[in-house]
Structures are given as structure tokens and as C-alpha cells.
Amino acid sequence: MNEKKLMDPQDFDQWSAKYDEDVKRSDDSNQYPFVAYEEILDEIQKEIQKLPGKKLLDLGFGTGKLSARLYQSGYNITGIDFSEEMIKKAQCLMPNAKLISFDFSQGLPKNLDEESFDGIIFTYSIHHLNLEQQIHLLNTLKHHLRPHEKIIIGDVMTHTQQEMNDAKEKHPDIWDDEEFYIVTEALQARLPQDSIFFSKKSYCSGILILESPSNP
Numbered sequence: 550m551n552e553k554k555l556m557d558p559q560d561f562d563q564w565s566a567k568y569d570e571d572v573k574r575s576d577d578s579n580q581y582p583f584v585a586y587e588e589i590l591d592e593i594q595k596e597i598q599k600l601p602g603k604k605l606l607d608l609g610f611g612t613g614k615l616s617a618r619l620y621q622s623g624y625n626i627t628g629i630d631f632s633e634e635m636i637k638k639a640q641c642l643m644p645n646a647k648l649i650s651f652d653f654s655q656g657l658p659k660n661l662d663e664e665s666f667d668g669i670i671f672t673y674s675i676h677h678l679n680l681e682q683q684i685h686l687l688n689t690l691k692h693h694l695r696p697h698e699k700i701i702i703g704d705v706m707t708h709t710q711q712e713m714n715d716a717k718e719k720h721p722d723i724w725d726d727e728e729f730y731i732v733t734e735a736l737q738a739r740l741p742q743d744s745i746f747f748s749k750k751s752y753c754s755g756i757l758i759l760e761s762p763s764n765p
């Protein structure tokens with residue numbers, strides 16, 4: 550098993566220069582972790598376009614691959630990321646976006662207390678939190694969603710634990726045991742009041758759409 554430590558902001562700073570290249574290589578070779586990455590981004594963009602409003606929050610936006618596309622088609626983007634180098638890259642693509650340096654394991658920054666959004670996105674970022682932190686953050690975010698709006702997550706993800714175990718077995722050498730990938734039936738069990746829809750995009754990835762009936 551790999552002896553890996555949890556990634557900190559400096560690790561992402563270092564990765565920022567090669568990030569897009571690494572993602573493309575993994576997607577092109579249909580391999581964990583970024584297999585179906587472009588398809589997932591395209592699909593999320595379509596889901597976002599179905600929402601009535603244009604104000605979005607992207608958590609862990611990285612180099613801005615998804616949010617910059619949305620920005621360019623007229624969306625109002627607020628983003629949170631804790632890597633200064635990722636923020637610099639994304640800000641070049643989205644000069645007027647509100648990009649905030651913050652660790653989302655701590656929830657949302659105070660200056661967003663009063664803000665609400667039409668859609669909240671995570672792509673390949675929520676897995677940096679453990680399950681308890683994920684549940685806590687998702688519950689916090691519901692307070693920032695406009696009524697009947699959605700949280701959309703694209704990531705390494707499966708519906709069942711067996712599917713996740715099978716995916717891990719394919720890649721014992723590169724599987725990252727320090728990341729916490731969502732198993733949608735387990736997440737649904739922890740958030741029984743919410744509707745969770747899962748769309749599988751590969752053997753190890755997909756899109757989850759969470760709707761909270763009340764958006765408290």
C-alpha cells in the first residue's frame with residue numbers, strides 16, 4: 550500500500566503547473582482517477598444550464614476548468630480553494646470571479662454567511678474531506694442554496710461499496726487511500742431527507758445531484 554500523506558495547499562500549489570496535463574493523460578487513457586473527466590464536466594455544465602439562476606459556488610475549483618467555462622457563458626462565479634497557485638491560474642481565466650482562499654473543511658468563510666446560490670459544484674475536490682466532514686459541509690451548504698436548487702458533485706464515485714472495491718482492485722498500485730470517495734448509497738443513508746441522483750460515467754466515476762426538499 551502507498552504510504553501517502555494528506556495533501557496540503559502547498560502540494561496543490563506544486564501540482565498546479567502540471568495539473569491539467571495529468572488530468573488529460575488519465576482521461577485519455579480511460580484510467581482512474583480522471584477517467585471520463587471531460588464527459589463529467591460536459592454533463593455538469595448541461596445540468597447547470599437547466600437551473601433557473603446564474604449564481605454558482607464552486608468548491609475546490611483548481612485551475613478553473615469547469616467554472617471558467619461557466620464564467621465565459623455568463624455565470625456569476627464564487628469559488629473557494631486553499632491553493633494560492635490554483636487561485637492565480639483560475640483568476641487569470643475569470644478576472645471578475647470572486648475567488649476566495651479558504652479551507653472548506655472549516656465550512657464556508659464568514660463573508661459568505663448571507664449568500665445563497667442557484668447551484669453548488671464540487672469536481673474532484675470533496676474527496677479531500679472524510680465522510681463526516683463531507684456530511685457536515687453538505688448540511689452547511691444546504692443553508693446557502695436557493696429553494697429547490699442543487700448541489701452537483703463530479704468525482705471518483707460509485708453507487709455501491711462493492712463497485713468501489715472492484716475499482717480499487719483494478720489499481721492497487723495507484724489507488725489513493727488518503728482520499729474519501731463517495732459511495733452514493735452510503736451517502737444517501739446518511740442524508741435520508743435529501744434526494745440523491747447518481748449518474749455513472751465510468752467504472753469508478755460519476756455525477757451526483759443532491760436536492761434538499763426544504764433547503765432549510
Ligand SMILES: C[S@@+](CC[C@H](N)C(=O)[O-])C[C@H]1O[C@@H](n2cnc3c(N)ncnc32)[C@H](O)[C@@H]1O
Nearest residue numbers: 561609610611630631632652653654672674677
Ligand atoms: C483535484 S483538484 C480538482 C480541481 C477542479 N475542481 C477540477 O475538477 O479539475 C482539487 C482542488 O481542491 C482544492 N482543495 C482540496 N482540499 C481543499 C480544502 N480543504 N479547502 C479548499 N480547497 C481544497 C485543491 O487546492 C485543488 O485545487
